[in-house]
Amino acid sequence: MKKNNFSRRQFVGTVSVGSIAAIASGSIPTFGNISHKMNETANLAILGGEPVIKSKVWPAWPYVDEKMIEEITKTARSGVWCRIQSATGTVATFEKEYAKLMGTKFALGTGSGTQALNTCVEALGIGPGDEVITSPYTDMGTISSIITSRALPVMADLDPESFQLDPREVERRITQNTKAIMPIHIMGQPCNMERIMAIAKKHNLRVIEDACQAHLGVYQGKVLGTIGDVGCFSFQTSKTISCGEGGGIIGNNEELMEKCYTVQNHGTSRKGRSETIGAKYRMNEFEGAILLAQLAGAKERFALRNKNAAYLTSKLKNFPGLTPQKLYEGTESGSFYLYTMTYHKEHFNNATRDQFLKALSAEGISMSGYIANGLHKEPWVDHIVNLKVYQKMYSPARLKQYLDELACPKCDQVCADMVMLWASGPLLGTQEDMDDIIKAIMKVYDNRDKLNKI
Ligand SMILES: Cc1ncc(COP(=O)(O)O)c(C=O)c1O
Numbered sequence: 266m267k268k269n270n271f272s273r274r275q276f277v278g279t280v281s282v283g284s285i286a287a288i289a290s291g292s293i294p295t296f297g298n299i300s301h302k303m304n305e306t307a308n309l310a311i312l313g314g315e316p317v318i319k320s321k322v323w324p325a326w327p328y329v330d331e332k333m334i335e336e337i338t339k340t341a342r343s344g345v346w347c348r349i350q351s352a353t354g355t356v357a358t359f360e361k362e363y364a365k366l367m368g369t370k371f372a373l374g375t376g377s378g379t380q381a382l383n384t385c386v387e388a389l390g391i392g393p394g395d396e397v398i399t400s401p402y403t404d405m406g407t408i409s410s411i412i413t414s415r416a417l418p419v420m421a422d423l424d425p426e427s428f429q430l431d432p433r434e435v436e437r438r439i440t441q442n443t444k445a446i447m448p449i450h451i452m453g454q455p456c457n458m459e460r461i462m463a464i465a466k467k468h469n470l471r472v473i474e475d476a477c478q479a480h481l482g483v484y485q486g487k488v489l490g491t492i493g494d495v496g497c498f499s500f501q502t503s504k505t506i507s508c509g510e511g512g513g514i515i516g517n518n519e520e521l522m523e524k525c526y527t528v529q530n531h532g533t534s535r536k537g538r539s540e541t542i543g544a545k546y547r548m549n550e551f552e553g554a555i556l557l558a559q560l561a562g563a564k565e566r567f568a569l570r571n572k573n574a575a576y577l578t579s580k581l582k583n584f585p586g587l588t589p590q591k592l593y594e595g596t597e598s599g600s601f602y603l604y605t606m607t608y609h610k611e612h613f614n615n616a617t618r619d620q621f622l623k624a625l626s627a628e629g630i631s632m633s634g635y636i637a638n639g640l641h642k643e644p645w646v647d648h649i650v651n652l653k654v655y656q657k658m659y660s661p662a663r664l665k666q667y668l669d670e671l672a673c674p675k676c677d678q679v680c681a682d683m684v685m686l687w688a689s690g691p692l693l694g695t696q697e698d699m700d701d702i703i704k705a706i707m708k709v710y711d712n713r714d715k716l717n718k719i
Contacts, residue, residue: 307708307712308712309624309627309715310624310627310628310629311623311624311626311627311628311719312715312718312719316627316628317628317629317630317704318628318629318630318701319629321629321630321698321701323690323693323694323698324694325690326687326689326690327502327503327559327689328559328562328566328689330558332561333554333558333559336355336554336555336558337551337554337555339554340355340553340554341551343550345550346551347547347549348548348549348553349530350550351550354550354553355550355553355554356374356547356548356549356550356552356553357553358553358557359372359374359548359553359556359560360372362560363513363515363556364515366481366560366564367481367491367496367515368488368491369488369491369496369515369516369517370516370519370522371515371516371517371519371522372513372514372515373513373514373515373522373525373526374512374547374548374552374556375511375512375513375514375529375546375548376510376511376512376546376548376552377406377499377501377510377511377512377546378404378406378475378477378497378498378499378501378504378512379404379406379410379499379512380512380529380544380546381498381499381512381514381546382406382407382447382473382475383409383410383411383544383546384525384528384543384546385473385494385495385497385514385525386410386411386413386414386416386473387414387541387543388521388524388525388528389471389494389521391414391416391444391471392415393414393415393416393654393655394416394442394658395416395442395443395444396416396417396419396440396442396443396444397416397417397418397419397443397444397445397446397447397473398419398435398438398439398443398445398446399411399418399419399420399421399446399447399449399475400420400423400430400448400449400451400676401420401422401641401642401673401676402423402428402449402451402636402639402640402676402679402680403449403640404499405640405643405645406499407447407449407477407640408640408645411447412645412649415654415655415658416444417442417649417655417667418447419443419667420639420640420641420671420673420676421434421438422434422673422674422675422676423673423675423676424591424675425675425678426588426590426591426607427456427457427591427592427593428451428452428590428605428679428683429448429449429450429454429456429457429593430448430449430456430461431675432457432461432464435461435464436464436468439464439468439470440663443468444470444471445470445471445473446461446464446470446471446472446473446493447472447473448472448474448493449475449477449478450475450478450479450489450600451478452478452599452604452685453479453482453505453599453600453603453688454479454590454592454599454600454601455479455482455483455484455592455593455595455596457593458474458484458485458487458492458493458595459485459593459595462492462493465493471493472492472493473493473495473497474489474493474495474497475497476489476490476496476497476498477497477498477499477512478499478504478600478602478603479498479599479600479602480504480506480563480567481505481563481564481567481598481600482599482600483596483597483598484593484595484596485595485597486597489600490515491515491516491517494516495514495515495516495518495521495522495525496514496515497512497513497514498512498513498514499512500513500552500556503687504602504689505563505566505567505570505600505601505602505689506556506559506560506563507555507559508552508553508555508559509552509555510552511548511552512548513548523535524541527540527541528541528544528546529543529544529545529546529547530543530545530546531543531544566689566693567598567600569693570600570601570688570689571598571601573601573692573694573696573698573699574599574601574604574692576696576699577589577604577699577702577703580699580700580703581606584710585609586608586613586706586710587606587607587608587706588607588609589604589606590604590607600688601688601692602688602689603635603685603686603687604685604686604687604688604691604692605683605684605685605686606684606685607682607683607684608621608683608684609682610682612710613710613713613716614713614714614717615717616713616716616717616719618682620716620717620719621684621709621716622634622684623719624709624712624716624719625705625709628705628709629701630686630701630706631686632684632685632686633684634680634685635680635683635685636680637680638680639673639676639677639679639680641671641672641673641676646668650664650667650668686702
């Protein structure tokens, strides 16, 4: 990124002839098609001025309605609280409905996204001595699902514009012990699955899609979670389909999905034989009831988040201060679990991200950073390399190389520069709400010379 403080004149130079009339009338379409009044004279709210938004009430999340309360009550009264009490209970019904929604033959509920991922790791026979390549820019549940099975999570660095795994970095990290790739569709948008699947095919690796944030997104005509061998979802409260804590696995391979069932049922198959290693990861009937009720409006909310995200992105087109998350070619839609952007301080008079966020918050729009530290920098790394089982299963040379290659500078950069807007809530608002978000950003931008006073 060129270090440059663009002047308003330079921006105006980028807009169409049709916008000149608007400029003359005082409504200045400076960036792409952003239209806003000049705000330099309006004092920043954090410095005592009037905020852009005085009292915004965003749509509440998690979504709750009377039907959902009824279904929970019905489940409570039924006494069927555990999935193994009924083959037609809420969990079994949710699994059928979720598979239908995703377009897969099978779906399986679990108690969390982490449990879903670990179930797949176990069902694919991945364990001590094996390596799984994944991203450090994720929830700890991703890493936990690998180390719970005492396999080695190998960190590959990111594409800093999409915040997703860089396929070139993935390929560089393959060793003779690599068994799988665990790509994460971060923020709910697709990662570069075309390249990742090609690498997996070339090296004969399994692919476990971490679609924990990515319900209903579509890439090259395929629903996220259906591209790899299996796809895993989280239904934790903040997710775009949620039940407090919950998870799910989707897939088309019957044998593998049956193995997943057995693993998440403490190693006991549907036939009642105790066959393998597995923790007890079952989804319960209350979670099933909430999820069934959530599914009702999930597609509409998904469409609304996509519409609002596209609107925000169109408004930020050509604005150099914030760059929305890059979406790969082939992205037809994303879950927009989060709406994220890279903050370019050089276009905000070198104000820190924190100064920008504080000023924006005072204007009535709350944004924040996301993951403070890439997971390659967290203490679990030292913990596992010092464990006897890792020292037995991985040679001293491999563990040394593992530590030496842990640096992910692009991930560090993303952690430092990314800003996010919660999508369940704000992105379920109206177009007017989206305009308010843009207005607040532009007011802060127009007053960037004062940000160092914060
Ligand atoms: C990308 C990603 N992977 C895995 C998980 C783990 O899911 P859960 O919290 O349901 O265990 C999450 C949840 O935040 C996530 O965002």
